[in-house]
Amino acid sequence: MPNTVAFNASLPEIGESERWFKRSMGLIPCNTQTLAKGYTQYVEGVAPKYLYRGKGARVFDVDENEYLDYNMGIGPISLGYAYPAVDEAIKDQLQRGITFSLVHPLEVEVAELIQEFIPNAESVRYSKTGAEATSAAIRIARAFTGRDRILACGYHGWHDWYAATLARNAGIPQEVAQLTQTFNYNDYAAFKALMNYDVAAVILEPVTFDEPDDGFLYKVQDLCHHYGTLLIFDEMWTGFRMAEGGAQEYFGVLADLATFSKAIANGMPLSVITGRHDVMQVLEDEVFFFNTFGGEALSLAAAKATLTEYQNNDVIGHIWELGNRLRTGLQNIIKNNKADFLRVKGYPYRLLIDIQPIEFDPLIIKSYIQQELIRRGILWSGTFTLSYSHTEADIDYTLRVLDEVVFLTVDAVKQGDITIKLAGKPIQPSLRPISNFARREH
Ligand SMILES: Cc1ncc(COP(=O)(O)O)c(C=O)c1O
Structure with missing residues (x-):
């Protein structure tokens, strides 16, 4: 049975995704048209690689697993899929x-x-x-x-x-x-x-x-x-x-x-x-x-x-209201779990979980968070981009999930076994900057 947006016990089955991926190997350089959608930005072997339909704020991968999406097509989906x-x-x-x-x-x-x-x-x-x-x-x-x-x-x-x-x-x-x-x-x-x-x-x-x-x-x-x-x-x-x-x-x-x-x-x-x-x-x-x-x-x-x-419609008002709810909730979760290596940054329409380097590479921590969100039916790649189709119930579900996932992350960091708990290959660095824009010696 495919996973749904729920506290699933296991990670999604992604066999069909992997089959498409194999077909693209050597045929489509980078396997993607834009890096943010590519396999390097997801835990390999864990995350789905191909989505093929969506409705509202939900998307379905080619194995029919359902996710609450926080990437929204890397920005374009402002109102919702199939609106x-x-x-x-x-x-x-x-x-x-x-x-x-x-x-x-x-x-x-x-x-x-x-x-x-x-x-x-x-x-x-x-x-x-x-x-x-x-x-x-x-x-x-x-x-x-x-x-x-x-x-x-x-x-x-x-x-x-x-x-x-x-x-x-x-x-x-x-x-x-x-x-x-x-x-x-x-x-x-x-x-x-x-x-x-x-x-x-x-x-x-x-x-x-x-x-x-x-x-x-x-x-x-x-x-x-x-x-x-x-x-x-x-x-x-x-x-x-x-x-x-x-x-x-x-x-x-x-x-x-x-x-x-x-x-x-x-x-x-x-x-x-x-x-x-x-x-x-x-x-x-x-x-x-x-x-x-x-x-x-x-x-x-x-x-x-x-x-x-x-x-x-008050599209912007809706997006900001939900974003504020998510931001406040996540900030509380971080505080309650003493996860001081995590910070919420950005404006309510597009929030970022900023991960400070500790004894683990931030990409390892991001990978673990992503894996555990995916297990629970949330597609996330660092930011929460909201649309008019996200609902208050979606945000409340996301906060319940984050509560558990932040707790697990803190625990895995403390136990030192976060790398072992990763069921796939960690996320690779993005070549596309989101901060520190001054990169060259002038
Ligand atoms: C701020 C900003 N400018 C320009 C671009 C380039 O847009 P496109 O990928 O459609 O060429 C992007 C793409 O993500 C962007 O985020």
Whole structure:
């Protein structure tokens, strides 16, 4: 019998997952299209590898084990899997066509809707992936300012200008790499030291898990204004989760350009660049940014339906309420179990269990926590990303599970046998940073 979302005695059977995995070996490099979904981020031999259906906040692996999901497609699932209002809109559009030979009215309708949500959306353009949106914003900023240097803080996708700063950076010309430098979040002094009149743009995730301290975002904005540098907010995670108007609304900081994807279309591939009209004007006749699928109608129909759901329901309020409940509950569990090596970080819409190094590698501890959550029907990979479909009952169940799992983890650490208790290969380091963004010597 497949496992369900329950206190299962045994780990799930994952034979079918393993069979698919074998078929992909040598055929699909890395076995995944994005690292966060790949086998290296899960306890190998324990965690499922392939999911094939979902409903609400639940997903089912190919062995039919059921899980309460806290990854939500790595962000895109904002309302829920197979969410009726969005699915109906997609089906409805599907009957009339997917991609057309001229532009589609949905491009205008969705842009107008985005304008109602996003504070800086004087102009709007679309693309398909987050990386395309951030790269377009960078090119726009370079064209507008006539400068080349970029300062970055966060994760911004696989394109040359940014991936040059990652440890895995083969295939990127040195000339391109030299133009991008990174700084750590909240390290205003380091940021200031990198700034000068050659910087075209500062791109940052307005927050990841640390809160901005001491007016950090305002100071960054001020210095950008001082140097005539454009400020770009990469709102892939903050957009349509932190607030209806994203981090710009939440912090009251207007960015010159902002980029969105993930949550905007509840799983359909759409990314968006919003920005100042005068800046986005370079797209009229200077900057080359065109792609075949930017106006693809199914995703735009999904975005329209998603944003309409946000307008008709308190999606953000629901997500924050549940997130606060989870955060408070988990903090109490950590305190009661004296698990001082664990900390809850982040905002309620996306909480992180931060694991401090003790006598065990944090990845071993994370692996054990993940294993025991999976046993109890919870799919977790470090963070709790919430959707409109998560319920109070889901959070309460998760807290009951966490109570047991944190207790077991503390015990395993104390007994020194946490490695033995791992039923599979531990999680490997992620090549994609979530903190300590300043990685290169400059
Ligand atoms: C903040 C941020 N920016 C950019 C990207 C890149 O988006 P994509 O993977 O769709 O290219 C991501 C992806 O996770 C992201 O989290």
